[in-house]
Amino acid sequence: MRITWLSRVKVGSVLAQSILDERGRVLLASGIELSDSLIRRLQSRGIRSVYIVDPLCDDVRPDEVVSETTRRTLIEVAYNNLTLLSRDMRTSSAFRQRGLGQEVRKVVNRLLGEIGAHRGMAVPLSAVYDYDAELYHHSVNVTILSIAIGVKLGLTSRQLSDLGVSALLHDVGKLMIPSSVLHKPGKLTSSEYELVKTHTTHGFQMLSGRLDIPSYAAVVAYEHHERLNGEGYPRGIREEQHLYSRIVAVSDVYEALTANRVYRTGYLPHHALEFILGGSAVGFDTTVVDSFIKCVALYPVGTTVRLQSGETGVVVASYPEQPQRPVIRILRDSQGCDLTESYEMDLRENLLAEIIECEF
Ligand SMILES: [Fe+2]
Structure with a gap:
């Protein structure tokens, strides 16, 4: 495929x-x-x-670190819980839904088992989803990536479980932002951007003080746009962010950059990586970024790519130690003509070959 x-x-x-x-x-x-x-x-x-x-x-x-059934359950749980949390926010506390965290924790623990069983394999993110589903798929991808980073960092299973729950709920505050602003197909005005930023404080309010959800979730919702150099929001704090917030910050930016959004097509994975590496010295936690590089599949198997030479092919293998240099099966020549016989090119050996387009 x-x-x-x-x-x-x-x-x-x-x-x-x-x-x-x-x-x-x-x-x-x-x-x-x-x-x-x-x-x-x-x-x-x-x-x-x-x-x-x-x-x-x-x-x-494609490498299947996470099974389709678990991914489907994760999306369903993300949808149910984010919707219920936003309903709770709008109604009196007497009618609050209870026990939301248990369902989330259960599915996150299942995910932990699957990621744990595929240690050493890079995590491919699912990129096939539509605009209506964007928030839920984004949350699921961020959760998968955050847990994979947490595993590399050596967190305990309890910590990974808390991290996963927090990651799945990190953007819940977006449900308080009008969809017309969130999905605006053009540049946001400065007042619209200010409005979007409030999803962090909304998220904090929606998640804090709930006995059924770990307190880290509210912290991560509040801090995942903070940066170590103080240039983040909502408070612009420096180097005080919780480790879980630092992990979700990296996963969130990478997922958002590579996904196709309503206003633009996604970045090439290696450009997104360069963006994160460029920001790691000032904005992101370098230890988190180091672990992130070791666990994300920059070019998941099955991705169609175009090389600078004009040749087109499909990624058939990628290596965690050199994720930017996968093995490509070349199917079309530089003139766009189908080859009668395909051949494989290992970019680890062809250092001059460069991926310039990615059907991702
Ligand atoms: Fe966010």
Whole structure:
């Protein structure tokens, strides 16, 4: 299978990986043949890329650190709990839903088990989701990445569990921001930006003082946009952030940069990495960034990439020690013509080859 832009998918292509909606339900199941109307329906939901079956990459299977069932449960739990928390915020405390944290903790612990069982394998993030589902999929990706970083940092299982719960709920305050501002397809005005920033304080209010949710969750919701150099918000504090907030800060920025958003297409993974490395000296915790580099799959297997030479291919292997230099199966030459026989290029050995576009 390979991942490709929806705009380039030919009618009759077969979906190789299910597409999930904001509640983790299957929107379109794998194995379905994409008709013209299905492609248009996906486009209208803001989906830009899909995994399709390709006989030239039949043997290519994305690394599955997290199973689809667990990912689906995570999205469903994120949806249910974020919605209930925002409802609680709007109603009297007497009607507060109780026991929310238990469900979150249960699914986070399941995730811990799966990530633990795949130690040493880089974590690929799911990038196939639509605008309505953005908050929930983003939260799930940030959780997966944060736990993977936590594992590398040697946190205990209790700490990883607290970190995971906090990461899943870190952006809950966004539900208090009007969707028209959050999903505005252009530059925000300064007052709109100020409004978006308040999701941190809203999140803190929604999560603090609840006995069913660990107190770290409120702290992370409040601090995940703070930076060590004091240039973050809401308070602009320096070097006082909790470790969990520092971890979520890195995962959050990386996920947000690489995902396709309503206002722009995602960064190339290695550009996002450079952004984080550039910021690590001043804004991010260097120890966290070091662990992050060792656990994220910059170019997940199945990603279609274009090289500076014009050749196009699919990532068939990537190595945690050199995530920016994967092995590519070249399928099209520099003129865009399909090759009669594909071949593999190991970017660790071809140092002059450079990835310039990524269908991610
Ligand atoms: Fe945020």
